[in-house]
Amino acid sequence: MNFEELHEIAKIENEKRAQFEYSINVCVAAGCMSCGSLELLTSFKKEIERRGIENWCKAKGVGCLGLCSAGPLVSVQRYDQKSEVIYKSVTLDNVHEIVDALTGEPVGRLACSKEMSFFKNQQKIVLENFGNIDPEKIEEYIAVGGYEPLYTVLREMSPANVIEQIVKSGLRGRGGGGYPTGLKWTTVMKASGNQKYIICNADEGDPGAFMDRSVLESDPHRVLEGMAIAGYAVGADKGFIYVRAEYPLAIRRLKKAITQAEQLGVLGRGIFNTPFNFDIKLRLGAGAFVCGEETALISSIEGSRGNPRPRPPYPAEYGLWGSPTLINNVETFANIPAIIRNGSAWFASIGTEKSKGTKVFALAGRINNTGLIEVPMGTTLREIVFNIGGGIPEGSKFKAVQTGGPSGGCITSDYLDTPADYESLTKLGSIMGxxxxxxxxxxxxxxxVAKFFVEFCMTESCGKCVPCRDGSAQMYHLLSKITSGEGNINDIHMLEKLSDLINNTSLCGLGMTMPNPVVSTMHFFKDEYLAHVHDKICPAGVCNMKRGGRK
Amino acid sequence: MKKVSQIQTLIIDGKEVGGKSDESILQVAKENDIFIPTLCYLEGLSDYGGCRMCIVEVKGMPRLVPACTTLIREGMEVTTNSEKIHNYRLSILALLFTERNHICSACVSNGHCELQTLALKLGLTHVEFPYIFPKMPVDATHDRFIADHNRCVLCGRCVRACHEVEGAHTKDIMGRGITSRVITDLKESWGSSKTCTSCGKCVHVCPTGALTEKGKSVAEMEKRRQFLPYLKLMRERR
Amino acid sequence: MSKEIKQTSLKEDRRLRMVDRTMRIYGNEPHALIETLHAVQESYGFIDTDLMQYVAEKLGVPLSKVYGVATFYHFFTLKPQGEHTCVVCTGTACYISGAKAIMDDFAKKYDLLPGETTKDNKLSLLTARCLGACGLAPAIVFDGVVAGKQTPETVSNTIERWFKNEL
Amino acid sequence: MEKVKIATSWLDGCSGCHMSLLDIDERILTLLESADIVYGPLVDFKDYPQGVDVAIVEGAVSSDEDEEKITKIRKLTKILVSFGDCAITANIPGMRNYFPTKELYERAYFENADLNQKRPSIRIPHLLSHARPIHEVVTVDVFLPGCPPPADVIFYSLSELINGRLPDLKGKTRFGR
Known part of the structure; x- marks a missing residue:
């Protein structure tokens, strides 16, 4: 494979695309798939064939279109005018009229307005190819410029150059901690060792988060490319993607993507006729949240129990099988090709002073537009929830937005104007996550809600260190007591004490951050705790109180 | 390429001390008769960092660190005991007492138990958290030994001794979190284990009365561990 | 020696070939343990003691470690599943959108708690920590197929149809 | 000077702690110079009096009767001492906590009874689901662990309490013997 060949593939693919005036793109990511989008795709294909219009119109599966709550989503694209109509909640019965409407006015009843803030107010880097390319075809990725950054890196840049770009871009880890990516890469590059590894952390364990799943399902090559670039930069020739077994579709697409990339020679030995070799292997998680912690993840790849170990030494120096190892999350790797293509200055111009670029968020819960969005760092929570997210369903009132999952906290309406960046969210007692x-x-x-998260952490605690293992069980016990109306004020004090203990003495990040949901809800919603304890009342009417009170 | 260890000086509790660069804070503290409580640590076994009893403060570090797994550095300033650290240790110890059923007065290890001794040394006179009282099994199927899970603190010493020193890896930990438990082979009875060599190392490294010899009555079970550092040295030189 | 007989019959088992294949791909190295357990579960539906012993011997991993790993990861199950399985997502979005009511309904209607199978071996109830289908909360996996926006009613409809062999 | 009023009581325990109290031997006379024992199994008073300064209670809270007793003691006492391991950890009485109370009754009155296999007809105190340490039921001021606590430590603690000080028991006595 050389540059000309790569261009040839892109050219052929683009020519192929240009033959068709219309493309009916059906979302085949997990959300829409579970609403029957595959049947829908087949039906569109049949309809096109029945009408004999296959020479100017085609139907294909694409990655996530974002607005998961209104699935299945179908995007009809016109190549000449580059216009696009997105249809929501499409059923088999609608196939006919949508095809009818290709040349006329869109089916207004089903169409989402492109002016809708959900679509308008986003800025897409990681998600740029979503809804546009078929995730199961490497040619389509190449057609939109894919693997060109890898070529540029291998042929025109030294590893030090690459790292310099990443450092300058200001990219920070998207897995939660926000550690500067460039710094991490530098450490691994400088670490001594003949064998180094790249690990992509796709163990998206936060309940209520599905960004990584979507990226892997909708644009898997992007992640592979990011990993290969990282491999070149730090001097690693082997990569692992540690992906949750709960994501069968993502696993299937990744496997396919790796095979295609190997066949084309953009992965494997002597990539782009350079001496650079890079292999990627998949490793399946098996349902352990703690494996998102990097030392536990390494232990799991090695085939052991996912117990974290004390750091230092950090994986950058002593990681997989004792070798220097770079671990980044899916979204971090997905940003890399764009940074190489558009330059670090471009990336650094997006976002805030300390948090550069964009962030993908998964909106869920009591919000109108549940789904996947990407906005510049520093966009306010109000903008995300009420504008892009479309606000709260009619008849109910916003109470809080929870970020960072079991390690994060709640943010109330008073703080909705906070910009979503690493520092601001931490200041509020939550985290970006x-x-x-x-x-x-x-x-x-x-x-x-606090009890829900504590129970989660209790069952996910690996059990190695005492504060997390026993402290989580004690906290769960106390919260159960309070939510059943048998708590007293002493229990609240004990919760505070345990929170402090677990936060300060646990071995790994899971334990350290576990008390966050409790601390944050106790801070912002103390009155709810007191109502449970003093008046034996659950103000929201959720808890089954044993003595008196509502419900 | 073996790293050559250098001599470093540091301050522990205001006292200037020296140690080798590959030594942990705990080792250097021990050499200088500075007491840091430990439970999962045992000389001769790999460091585990699980019990969190040996947490200390290092000036300039944002978090408390376990002394057993933190290597010394030149110019380091360590505080091994402050009111804050002491209170954390007390709470951790208290949590350990609530987790299983530690009935000291009826335990064969009474008087020779590290958990009990720690409570005495740190001045834990009662446990403020509610006891869980889980129903735990006792495995007395082995000819010579008993495994009483009521007394287990999940320090992992037995697992490490069996794997690292004896090389049998008969014991491991199953499950996770509060439901973890030490097992023999495929959670089989100890007596029927085909991999156990009955060497008894696990029994003697156990800090409490969880692993004991048969035929011992209350307070009679004393553990011998002197063999461990010796064995480790001999195996390294093999 | 009933165990040995079982072992030989294991060897003739076609399902075992998939397990063997997985181990071979990884060169029968100890670090293939988790991948192998995945293969066991995929072909047999659960991981039983004989198979753990088999895997331990093949990969050269201590028995206790195999058991420790198999029980550490909640994706693995050591008990056979019923004819049909129902995985309720208990992620945050699903929890606050009504997964709890669905679980309560299982307890009430079928006397099932998570991890249990009905006495007639028809139905198993499992939970998952977030399927990543939060946009469709609450989500449930019926025999491997994800269904979104479920209620106690839609769930019991599906199950009743299973029981009547309509699905 | 008015003498300090001391009460002792036992809940679910074996009385061993009280025996250890007697093991302070003749030193009890020193204590009685400035204190009176106003209630408890060692003296003959029927009702728990008002205005007790120090109450020393052994045993776990195991039955509804224990619960009533300790609540009353707490109400009428200035300083409550949890006396011995059963009071502090539930100790031996706590060993029944893994079994449902129904099974306990079965075991005690039927399985292990050679004669007269029946539940007692006169009212016996109703067992709580768990035997609990005293401080899980009421607030406790001083903890004196040990099974039983050594006589010397008991003497020291009482001397301190009689002199209006809270004893510092750290490092002086441990759980178990």
Whole structure:
């Protein structure tokens, strides 16, 4: 494979595309698939064939279109005018009229307005190819410029150059911690060792987050390319993607993508006729949240229990099988090709002073537009929830937005004007996390929510260190007592004490951040806790109180 | 390429001390008779970092660190005991007592138990968190030994001794979190284990009365561990 | 020696070939343990003791470690599943959108708690920590097929149809 | 000077702690110079009096009767001492906590009874689901662990309490013997 060949593939693919005036793009990511989008795609194909219009119109499966709550989504694209209509909640019965409408006015009843803030107010880098390319065809990725950055890197840049670009871009880890990516790469590059590894952390364990799943399902090559670039930069020739077994579709597409990339020679030995070799292997998680922690993840790839170990030494120096290892999350790798293509200055011009670029968020819970969005860092929570997210369903009232999953906290309406960046969210007692945003309205009891997260952490604790293992069980016990109306004020004090203990003495990130949902709800919703304890009442009417009170 | 260890000086509790660069804070503290409580740590086994009893403060580090797994550095300033650290240790110890059923007065290890001794040394006179009282099994199927899960603190010493020193790896930990438990082979009875060599190392490294010899009555079970550092040295030189 | 008989019959088992293949791909190295357990579960539906022993011997991994790993990861199950399985997502979005009511309904209607199978071996109830289908909360996987926006009613409809062999 | 009023009581325990109290031997006379024992199994008073300064209670809270007793003691006492391991950890009485109370009754009155296999007809205190340490039921001021606590430590603690000080028991006595 050389540059000309790569261009040839892109050219052929683009010519192929240009033959068709219309493309009916059916979302085949997991959300829409579970609403029957595959049947829909088949039906569109049949309809096109029946009408004999296959020489100017084609139907294909594409990645996530974002607005998962209104699935299945279908995007009808016109190549000449480059216009696009997105149809929502499409059923088999609608196939006929949508094809009818190709040359006329769109079916207004089903169409989402492109002017809708959900689509208008986003800025897409990681998600740029979503809804546009078929994730199962490498040619389509190449047609939109894919693997060109890898070529540029291998042929025109030194590893030090690449890292310099990443450092300058200001990219920070998208997995939650926000550690500067360039710094991490530098450490691994400088670490001594003949064998180094790249690991892509796709163990998206935060309940309520599905950004990584979507990226892997909708644009898998992007991640492979990012990993290969990282491999070149730090001097690694082997990569692993550690992906949750709960994501069968993502696994299937990744496997396919790796095979295609190997066949084309953009992965494997002597990539682009350079001495650079890079292999990527998949490793399946098996349902352990703690494996999102990097030392636990390494232990899991090695075939052991996912127990974290104390750091230092950091994986950058002593990682997989004792070798220097670079671990980044899916979204981080997905940003790399764009940074190489458009330059670090371009990337650094987006976002805030300390948080550069964009962030993908998964909106879920009591919000109208549940789905996947990408906005510049520093976009306010109000903009995300009420504008892009379309606000709260009618008849209920916004209560809080939870970011960062079991390691994060709740943010109330008073703080909605906070910009979503690493520092601002931390200041509010929450964290950016991997990007899950769960919106809650007045039907949610915050004590119950805290209990939910503590139970999650209790069952996900690996059990190695005492504060996390036993402290989580004690906290769960106390919260159960409070939510059943048998708590007293002493229990609240004990919760505070345990939170402090677990936060300060646990071995790994899971334990350290586990008390966050409790601390944050106790801070913002103390009155709800007190109502449970003093009046034996659950104000939201969620908890089953044993003695008196509502419900 | 073996790294050559260098001599470093550091300050522990205001006292200037020296140690080798590949030594942990705990090792250097021990050499200088500075007491840091430990539970999962045992000389001769790999470091585990699980019990969190040995947490210390290092000036300039944002978090408390376990002394057993943190290597010394030139100019380091370590505080091994402050009111804050002491209170955390007390709470951790208290949590350990709530987790299983530690009935000291009826335990064969009474008087020779590291958990009990730690409570005495740190001045834990009661446990503020509610006891869980889980129903735990006792495995007395082995000819010579008993495994009483009521007394287990999940320190992992037995697992490490069996794997690292004896090389049998008969014991491991199953499950996770509060439901983890030490097992023999495929969670089989100890007596029927085909991999166990009955060497008894696990029994003697166990800090509590979880692993004991048969035929011992209350307070009679004393553990011997002197063999461990010796064995480790001999195996390294093999 | 009933165990040995079972072992020989294991060897003739076609499902075992997939497990063997997986181990071979990874060169029968100990680090293939988790991938192999995935293969076991995929071909047999669960991981039983004999198979753990088989895998341990083939990969040269201690028995206790195999058991420790198999029980550490919640995706693995050591019990056979019923004819049909129902996985309720208990991620945050699903939880606040009504997964709890669905679970309560299982307890009430079928006397099933998570991880249990009905006595007639027809139905198993499992939970998952977020399927990533939060946009469709609450989500449930019926025999491997994800269905979104479920309610206790839609769930029992599906199950009743299973029971009547309509699906 | 008015003498300090001391009460002792036992809940679900074996009385061993009280025996250890007697093991302070003749030193009890020193204590009684400035204190009176106003209630408890060692003296003959029927009702728990008002205005007790120090109450020393052994045993776990195991039955509804224990619960009533300790609540009353707490109400009428200034300083409550949890006396011995059963009071502090539930200890031996706590060993029944893994079994449902129904099974306990079965075991005690039927399986292990050679004669007269029946539940007692006169009212016996109703067992709570768990035997609990005293401080899980009421607030406790001083913890004196040990099974039983050594006599010397008991003497020291009482001397301190009689002199209006809270004893510092850290490092002086441990759980178990």
């Amino acid at each position: 991997s990007g899950g945003m769960i919106v809650m309205d007045d039907t949610s009891c915050m004590v119950d």
